[in-house]
Amino acid sequence: MIPSDCLTTSCSALIIAHPGHEIRVHGWLELARPFVFVLTDGSGHSGKSRLDSTTKVLKKVNAKQGNIYGRFSDKQVYAAILNRDFDLFIRLTEELVDILTQLRVELVIGDAVEGYNPSHDICRLIINAAVEILLKRGHKIDFC
Numbered sequence: 292m293i294p295s296d297c298l299t300t301s302c303s304a305l306i307i308a309h310p311g312h313e314i315r316v317h318g319w320l321e322l323a324r325p326f327v328f329v330l331t332d333g334s335g336h337s338g339k340s341r342l343d344s345t346t347k348v349l350k351k352v353n354a355k356q357g358n359i360y361g362r363f364s365d366k367q368v369y370a371a372i373l374n375r376d377f378d379l380f381i382r383l384t385e386e387l388v389d390i391l392t393q394l395r396v397e398l399v400i401g402d403a404v405e406g407y408n409p410s411h412d413i414c415r416l417i418i419n420a421a422v423e424i425l426l427k428r429g430h431k432i433d434f435c
């Protein structure tokens with residue numbers, strides 16, 4: 292649930308692990324028209340990307356694709372976790388910090404930790420780390 296004071300902002304970002312998660316906040320998507328970052332292509336076990344459906348939704352509501360958009364498969368994320376490839380996630384966080392800074396994003400909304408799907412949990416960890424770095428650098432940014 293998005294707090295009422297987070298409904299709209301001059302510049303916001305939605306950061307999600309998989310295509311399709313944007314539907315969970317469709318009303319807000321229409322209001323805020325955020326930059327949308329999607330970590331994976333949603334291919335899961337099928338190997339078939341689900342990004343096209345998200346792209347159609349974003350076009351319909353006039354939201355914008357972020358620079359990170361279906362960059363990984365879930366298999367790649369799982370392999371990075373199992374191989375303790377922390378650098379991949381650190382680089383991704385640093386890239387996100389740079390992008391959010393350039394875009395002057397003031398509100399970030401994204402997936403929650405649920406302890407079930409590793410990509411969802413990684414997404415939240417990256418959001419929290421990026422926001423913490425931005426706050427320490429003096430940026431005005433809110434998140435939920």
Ligand SMILES: [Zn+2]
Nearest residue numbers: 308309408411
């Ligand atoms: Zn998902």
